[in-house]
Amino acid sequence: MATITEHDVSYGDDKKIHYLASGPAENGPLIICLHGWPATAITWKSQLDAFATLGFRCVAPDMPGYGQSTARHEVSDYSQQSLVTGMMALLSHTGRKSAVWVGHDWGAGVASSVATQHPEVVKALVTLCVPYRTIELGWKGFLPLVNREIYPAEEYEYGQWDYMKNYEENFEKAVAWFDSDIAGLLKAVMQPSKPAGSRISPFANIRKDGGFFGGAPKPPSADMIPQAPIIPADVFSRMVKEMEGTGFWGGSAYYMNHESNGVYNGRKEGKLSMPVMFIHATRDLVCDTKTSRLAEPMREHCSNLTEVTIDVGHWVQLEKPQEVNAALTRFILEELPGEWPGFWESGYTKRKTIL
Template identity: 45%
Template sequence: MSIIPYEEHSVTYGDEAKSIFYLAAGPRQGPLIIFVHGWPGIAKTWHPQLQAFASLGFRVVAPDMPGYGRSTTTSVKTDYSQEKVVEGVLAVLHDTGRDQAIWVGHDWGCATVYTIANTRPEVVRAVAGLAIPYGVLERGWAGLLAAVDRHVYPEKEYPYGQLSYMAFYEQSFDKAITFQNKNPHTMLRYLFRKPEWLPENTPSPRANVLKQGGWFGGIDSPPPPSTVKDEELIMKLDVFQEFVAAMEKTGFGSAGCYYMNHKANEAYNLSHSKHDGKLFMPVLFAHARWDSVSDCARNSGATVYMRRKCEKLTETIVEAGHHLAVEKPEDVNAAIARWLVEEVKDWWPGFWSHRFAKQP
């Protein structure tokens, strides 16, 4: 199957003249889906989804999020609050000439699409989150700690649960970033290798990052890239190489700044919520069965807020680790497509001119 070509766009926004880069593909008049990556990522990490949905007739868009790739990178931590990040992503929407989209997010991208759904519901036809439930990351530590399974992570031993690496950023930001920037290539190889499936009720290694003083048990430098072979990667090699080049250029500093705005994110989502946190548009949440950090497939407590606040919620489980859209693209694409057909059918390409005919 031939590759659908990408268009490259960049739009300037804000008083400080920042720019955000994005890829686009598919028919210009097709229903719009915007894919928002997390930590770490670039637009191209959505390659399997961009190709699949463009081929179905959707107009697909994926930005390099602020601080990544070809978008503006700064060292100002407050530039990466969700309020500021949403400003950049909405500039992408406006640049397409549309006033509404279907939004799909992963990891920190979930925080962004959920913040948009909560504070700007008029621009959201529907929203999908991969791995991170609604009401967790974008609500700061209140949402994050409420999602920790205290049967696995007793508070006395694991005050931050599996999220101690997030606390490590807050308490030792320079140390965390210096370590990651010593070898971005290695960091990406470990993050995007085939996941190790932990037995049920086994604490994640990330629960010990704060206690051990850093990643990999607190060692001074990451191991060499060769410790993770190409065949262990879950990402297409050409896309991975482009990803590595982008992260080697920007480093992990701006990416790490996303973790430094929990209080601001919580305050913004509380003060600007349009419906007291309730979402009335269709919502899809895809659990990652073997995600050792966002363990909601095995921890129902992590989804209590989402299930209470989302009026039209659909859930599915993908047999994958945290990076499910990369590891199991066919499964994720199928889940999104089925949800669109069932819950957002008016946005299926050609629906209005060629209504589906049901047989008696």
């Protein structure tokens, strides 16, 4: 198991990003992993361990609003423009000029924004569940791609993204509901996925139901959920403690910047020439990339695209870490062989003898 160290980088007007790092600091090819909602850096522990063991330098920040990073109650702190500024400060702090960027959920949106705005710092882009050229463009990036056979517009105006509209209409109420039992909510959210029954996501009825979990007055308590979460106990315990420290305000404010995000990323054509990999999760009913058109803009904007499908729910790198790590390893070997640790100095020689 790799040694994980902790670091801080200051940037902007008294803001800070806290990050975890593993692997050789001087010559390990750099991978940066960005988490989404809700999580903290420690949820990338499987990747921090695996890729450090292979000789990479693997870095995972507490994204702004989470963990030990700055978590101010300022909506603009969580716009894509502000988040990209933070990621560029993080990259600079590593002493590197570029990296392989990996993102899940909102972390995928931020990694995609980095690729859009600063392609020169992205050796390769890897996104899980959320394709490039969607969520980072605001409502216009994903709402038109809803599968209207599953979500007729007259009944589901916002499709499976209804919960995002709920944030805009009931932000403080939603945050207060999350904060009323953080441990219980996180345990409920991070349960093993099951094959989809109905293709209708429960997130499509949030406003109709009056909130999450069918409008329940608060999340279920942890002791009401007999099954363990999908992540190791020590990782889950640290994440809960960190989420209880910040609450959900900052993490939820990512959903409050759709208009400014559309303007910021909409100014760029967004065509990518570097290698891109996207990991589909077949059981993800919100980020539904298998029966909707959500992946189409990515396919139109990426000239070197690899797609991988894993039969799992939204928390793909947590529930199936071996499969995700294997896909990322193969992708780097095939698309970025020069980034493999020791590629240029190990004297690796292959000989064939005819017998």
